[in-house]
Amino acid sequence: MVKTEKNRIREYFYQKSMKSNWKDWAWQLRHAIRTVEKFEELTGIVFSDDERKLLEMTTERFPVSITPYYLSLIDIDNYKNDPVFKQAFPDKRELEILKNDMSDPLSEDADSPVEGITHRYPDRVLFHISNICSMYCRHCTRKRKVGDIDSIPERESILKGIEYIRDNKQIRDVLLSGGDPFMLSDNYLDWILSGISSIEHVEVIRIGTRMPVVLPFRITDSLVAILKKYKNLWINTHFNHPKEITEASREAVAKLAEAGIPLGNQSVLLRDVNDCPRIIKKLCQMLVKNRVRPYYLYQCDLSEGLNHFRTSVGKGVEIIENMIGHTSGFCVPTYVVDAPGGGGKIPVLPNYLISWSSNKIVLRNYEGVISTYSEPRSYHTSYCDNNCRDCRLDFSENWKKHMDSVGIERLLCEYDKANTLIPGNNPRFKRREENDG
Numbered sequence: 136m137v138k139t140e141k142n143r144i145r146e147y148f149y150q151k152s153m154k155s156n157w158k159d160w161a162w163q164l165r166h167a168i169r170t171v172e173k174f175e176e177l178t179g180i181v182f183s184d185d186e187r188k189l190l191e192m193t194t195e196r197f198p199v200s201i202t203p204y205y206l207s208l209i210d211i212d213n214y215k216n217d218p219v220f221k222q223a224f225p226d227k228r229e230l231e232i233l234k235n236d237m238s239d240p241l242s243e244d245a246d247s248p249v250e251g252i253t254h255r256y257p258d259r260v261l262f263h264i265s266n267i268c269s270m271y272c273r274h275c276t277r278k279r280k281v282g283d284i285d286s287i288p289e290r291e292s293i294l295k296g297i298e299y300i301r302d303n304k305q306i307r308d309v310l311l312s313g314g315d316p317f318m319l320s321d322n323y324l325d326w327i328l329s330g331i332s333s334i335e336h337v338e339v340i341r342i343g344t345r346m347p348v349v350l351p352f353r354i355t356d357s358l359v360a361i362l363k364k365y366k367n368l369w370i371n372t373h374f375n376h377p378k379e380i381t382e383a384s385r386e387a388v389a390k391l392a393e394a395g396i397p398l399g400n401q402s403v404l405l406r407d408v409n410d411c412p413r414i415i416k417k418l419c420q421m422l423v424k425n426r427v428r429p430y431y432l433y434q435c436d437l438s439e440g441l442n443h444f445r446t447s448v449g450k451g452v453e454i455i456e457n458m459i460g461h462t463s464g465f466c467v468p469t470y471v472v473d474a475p476g477g478g479g480k481i482p483v484l485p486n487y488l489i490s491w492s493s494n495k496i497v498l499r500n501y502e503g504v505i506s507t508y509s510e511p512r513s514y515h516t517s518y519c520d521n522n523c524r525d526c527r528l529d530f531s532e533n534w535k536k537h538m539d540s541v542g543i544e545r546l547l548c549e550y551d552k553a554n555t556l557i558p559g560n561n562p563r564f565k566r567r568e569e570n571d572g
């Protein structure tokens with residue numbers, strides 16, 4: 136075998152501990168690289184005193200943690216261009232806070248009814264059950280929160296979240312996130328999962344974790360045995376670059392897939408890491424090959440300290456243009472901008488609809504071939520009064536009881552008189568109110 140730098144790091148750890156420890160996730164956590172100094176010691180990379188000082192200022196603000204496994208993926212000879220290095224190692228540009236940057240761009244705190252829960256969408260919640268990770272992504276949208284000491288919530292605090300979910304019957308989907316939920320012990324996670332799954336109206340539980348990417352050995356047989364008990368569990372992971380798909384990470388996702396757990400992937404579009412159609416396409420094809428369905432591709436958020444990672448939105452559209460039609464439909468993630476202020480994820484797509492007339496639409500495909508689709512001469516649906524029981528379509532559920540239409544859906548429906556959506560503080564409508572009053 137060629138003696139690459141990669142092996143040198145691994146050997147260092149092998150010498151320091153018993154050989155079998157490399158695949159022990161607790162060992163990996165105990166030996167996570169948490170200082171610039173340790174990084175220098177292990178890699179042989181040396182920073183100047185000025186550089187080191189700035190890096191240390193950065194890690195004071197935003198903590199660093201790199202598992203030995205993830206560190207071993209870095210190409211030391213070319214570390215400055217290495218996608219793993221860029222995602223894991225601090226950069227002094229994280230201290231540049233721009234005018235538009237926000238500490239909580241997604242207003243997760245403002246939309247939080249009880250500690251740990253973000254309730255943004257009608258039927259699902261985000262439940263933060265950990266503030267720690269084995270590896271701190273430099274591009275983390277929750278940079279403000281992660282790495283706090285003592286930040287796995289106590290049972291008491293978790294119970295408050297579970298109570299909120301129990302009290303709100305419209306919640307049918309609970310997304311466990313953090314930090315990384317797999318930083319919890321197997322037993323604690325099992326306790327949380329069983330608490331949530333005992334709620335009758337919860338139909339789906341999801342876990343968002345980066346462990347298969349940064350610490351694949353966390354996916355142990357005993358963890359999988361616990362997860363396997365929950366038949367409505369989905370897992371989303373976070374691969375950003377083909378380089379992260381290794382023998383170990385493939386094994387980790389295979390274990391989950393073989394336990395029958397559907398797997399998705401959420402990538403973040405990152406400047407100089409994966410902002411290239413070929414890289415994302417290759418990544419997504421490799422994920423599908425490993426039974427992981429690309430779910431979202433995120434535009435990088437406006438969180439503080441992420442400026443150097445952001446791309447234009449046009450780059451994201453270009454990537455999707457390079458994928459739809461060119462490769463399998465289920466290789467293509469949905470490209471989304473998570474709207475600042477808590478607007479939620481908004482999909483952004485290339486335009487395929489070129490024009491339309493009263494009964495024809497003109498479309499273009501990925502090759503640029505322009506086609507028409509003739510719509511039916513007449514198409515009438517019966518009047519919808521939101522009463523499914525008496526509808527000729529066979530769907531005997533009375534949604535009226537618990538579903539109010541929202542937003543554009545409301546403008547389109549026939550049973551609600553609303554015909555405009557007016558932004559708050561619109562001066563013209565304010566004047567109207569004043570005139571009326």
Ligand SMILES: *Cc1c(COP(=O)(O)O)cnc(C)c1O
Nearest residue numbers: 253254255256259260261310480
């Ligand atoms: C992303 C997110 C969800 C889940 O959204 P999906 O589009 O259903 O995956 C739920 N709540 C919050 C606050 C989110 O940010």
